[in-house]
Amino acid sequence: MSWLTNVVRPRIQKVFRSNKETPENLWHKCPACGEMIFHRDLEAALKVCPQCGYHMRLTAKERLASIFDGGEYKTVPLPAVPLDPLKFRDQKKYPDRLKEARSKTGMEDAVLVATGNVEGVEAVVAVQDFAFMGGSLGMAAGEAIVRSAEVAIEKHVPLIMVAAAGGARMQEAILALMQMPRTTVAVQMLREAGVPYIVVLTDPTTGGVLASYAMLGDIQIAEKGALIGFSGRRVIEQTIREKLPEGYQLAEFQLERGTVDMVVHRHQLKETLGRVIRLLTHRPKAGAIVPFARVQATR
Amino acid sequence: MHTYLDFEKSIAELEGKIQELKALATQGAQQGSSVNMQDEIGRLEQKVGQQLKETYAALTPWQKVQVARHPARPHFVNYVGKLIEDFTPLAGDRAFADDPAILGGLGRFRGRSVMVIGHEKGWDTQSRIAHNFGLGKPDGYRKAVRLMSLAERFNIPVITLVDTAGAYPGREGEERAQAEAIARSTDRCLSLGVPLIAVIIGEGGSGGAVGLAAGSRVLMLEHSIYSVISPEGAASILWRDSAKSQDAATAMKITAQSLYEYGVIDRIIPEPVGGAHREPDNIIRVTGDAIDEELRDLEKLDAATIRKQRREKFLAIGRSG
Numbered sequence: 001m002s003w004l005t006n007v008v009r010p011r012i013q014k015v016f017r018s019n020k021e022t023p024e025n026l027w028h029k030c031p032a033c034g035e036m037i038f039h040r041d042l043e044a045a046l047k048v049c050p051q052c053g054y055h056m057r058l059t060a061k062e063r064l065a066s067i068f069d070g071g072e073y074k075t076v077p078l079p080a081v082p083l084d085p086l087k088f089r090d091q092k093k094y095p096d097r098l099k100e101a102r103s104k105t106g107m108e109d110a111v112l113v114a115t116g117n118v119e120g121v122e123a124v125v126a127v128q129d130f131a132f133m134g135g136s137l138g139m140a141a142g143e144a145i146v147r148s149a150e151v152a153i154e155k156h157v158p159l160i161m162v163a164a165a166g167g168a169r170m171q172e173a174i175l176a177l178m179q180m181p182r183t184t185v186a187v188q189m190l191r192e193a194g195v196p197y198i199v200v201l202t203d204p205t206t207g208g209v210l211a212s213y214a215m216l217g218d219i220q221i222a223e224k225g226a227l228i229g230f231s232g233r234r235v236i237e238q239t240i241r242e243k244l245p246e247g248y249q250l251a252e253f254q255l256e257r258g259t260v261d262m263v264v265h266r267h268q269l270k271e272t273l274g275r276v277i278r279l280l281t282h283r284p285k286a287g288a289i290v291p292f293a294r295v296q297a298t299r
Numbered sequence: 300m301h302t303y304l305d306f307e308k309s310i311a312e313l314e315g316k317i318q319e320l321k322a323l324a325t326q327g328a329q330q331g332s333s334v335n336m337q338d339e340i341g342r343l344e345q346k347v348g349q350q351l352k353e354t355y356a357a358l359t360p361w362q363k364v365q366v367a368r369h370p371a372r373p374h375f376v377n378y379v380g381k382l383i384e385d386f387t388p389l390a391g392d393r394a395f396a397d398d399p400a401i402l403g404g405l406g407r408f409r410g411r412s413v414m415v416i417g418h419e420k421g422w423d424t425q426s427r428i429a430h431n432f433g434l435g436k437p438d439g440y441r442k443a444v445r446l447m448s449l450a451e452r453f454n455i456p457v458i459t460l461v462d463t464a465g466a467y468p469g470r471e472g473e474e475r476a477q478a479e480a481i482a483r484s485t486d487r488c489l490s491l492g493v494p495l496i497a498v499i500i501g502e503g504g505s506g507g508a509v510g511l512a513a514g515s516r517v518l519m520l521e522h523s524i525y526s527v528i529s530p531e532g533a534a535s536i537l538w539r540d541s542a543k544s545q546d547a548a549t550a551m552k553i554t555a556q557s558l559y560e561y562g563v564i565d566r567i568i569p570e571p572v573g574g575a576h577r578e579p580d581n582i583i584r585v586t587g588d589a590i591d592e593e594l595r596d597l598e599k600l601d602a603a604t605i606r607k608q609r610r611e612k613f614l615a616i617g618r619s620g
Contacts, residue, residue, distance in 0.1 A: 174553070
């Protein structure tokens with residue numbers, strides 16, 4: 001890429017290049033304040049608008065890179081699940097919807113699981129990607145979550161669950177609903193093994209996902225501005241026949257209501273996670289100089 | 300007055316005719332008439348019986364939705380009234396309120412102490428409103444957690460009767476962490492060291508049902524339904540057309556027969572001909588027998604085995620399939 005793309009402001013750039021030559025995705029418009037943000041600046045800011053602080057959604061890979069030290073991690077192979085046992089068809093066949101989601105996201109299903117270091121502490125991180133059929137919880141995601149718990153227990157390291165989903169995957173109907181008890185069993189296994197389970201609720205986390213593993217964390221963190229709720233806004237408004245106030249069900253609202261322990265800005269998320277898991281596992285401060293004898297003792 | 304479902308038109312007509320003939324017969328007898336209508340009545344009754352049998356043997360998923368929601372279908376208080384002696388209702392979540400949509404209490408079931416918890420939809424307009432149509436709020440699920448823990452402490456088995464369209468999607472529920480309350484209730488079901496028999500007696504609607512239905516055994520009445528979302532909800536989201544409820548009901552495989560096939564439920568309880576609402580005493584007794592049988596099986600096991608079996612059962616769902 002030429003030095004021009006980095007230095008020259010957009011308006012001047014237009015003079016140099018025709019619109020066609022400028023790939024549209026070089027500049028991103030903040031959906032909240034309308035600010036135009038250069039893609040590299042946006043990446044560096046972990047997709048937080050430098051102008052207004054709006055948190056845009058991350059892909060699962062971006063999220064993993066933002067949490068693990070140096071962006072380095074190893075993905076965990078996930079179990080295969082039966083394809084479309086219900087032979088579900090709405091306006092489209094379910095396998096076609098899956099194919100579409102796969103080619104759009106490059107993911108097999110909605111959840112990625114990886115291992116690596118978070119602020120110097122080994123951890124397992126499971127991430128749900130909203131771009132994959134709304135992050136929905138189906139058999140594959142359920143198995144991924146069960147697997148993430150098993151790996152965390154085998155390694156005896158914390159599990160960090162970054163949730164984002166509309167809810168259960170309707171095309172898997174009852175088999176999706178059954179992921180609520182199944183993932184709850186996974187949380188119970190963690191609890192019994194004494195492995196910390198930290199949940200990060202990101203935008204949006206709703207429905208059956210929130211009503212199972214996503215609300216059962218030892219520590220509940222909500223990312224700034226995330227929509228968090230059981231029922232959708234429209235459904236509530238139809239039920240009570242009134243308009244809900246602005247900011248209803250956002251992370252800050254849930255903090256006020258006592259649903260989560262804290263609301264964290266994305267730029268502080270990694271540090272917060274590191275601190276929390278260090279405290280829960282009796283480890284010294286990140287980067288602290290520890291007498292040799294204590295290092296031996298903690299091993 | 301019997302409520303007929305839309306697919307029961309010809310049955311309604313026949314039964315109407317029988318009523319008329321019976322009225323005429325009594326009238327005739329009073330006036331000393333010798334016209335015998337018993338033969339005709341008998342013939343019609345046989346015909347109705349045949350039609351009911353055929354119709355109910357071949358209900359479509361959408362028809363089952365209607366049967367599961369039939370206003371005269373027996374519900375929580377009917378089952379408790381007939382099956383549980385010394386029923387002692389227990390109220391409140393000790394934090395906020397008592398939720399009238401989820402009832403529970405101690406009682407005696409065929410000799411043994413049990414804890415019974417379930418959704419109550421109500422039986423007429425007034426009671427339906429009083430019980431919020433069986434739509435549970437966080438306080439209800441927190442009460443359920445409290446009662447399950449109480450039962451476990453005294454080694455008392457738990458019976459849950461599931462009958463809800465779903466958890467209440469209103470503002471107060473949302474503001475008291477509805478999702479957390481359901482998650483904790485499911486969690487408690489799954490960690491109980493005593494047997495939990497869940498029976499889906501009508502509608503098993505989404506997370507609001509799961510919160511009480513994660514049992515050692517999950518039983519379902521023949522024409523009950525159990526689903527991730529109501530057919531109406533699925534139709535409006537997936538088809539963007541709320542008139543597609545019938546298609547949604549079919550596609551989602553919500554019937555006891557399908558769910559048994561997928562290993563989601565453990566047993567189907569057969570309903571009397573024409574559905575549970577035609578013979579409430581019959582279905583309640585048969586359901587009691589089924590619960591009793593399952594309990595006898597589980598009562599021999601120790602707490603660790605009960606927990607382990609329940610967990611393994613849920614982990615196995617969908618894996619073979």
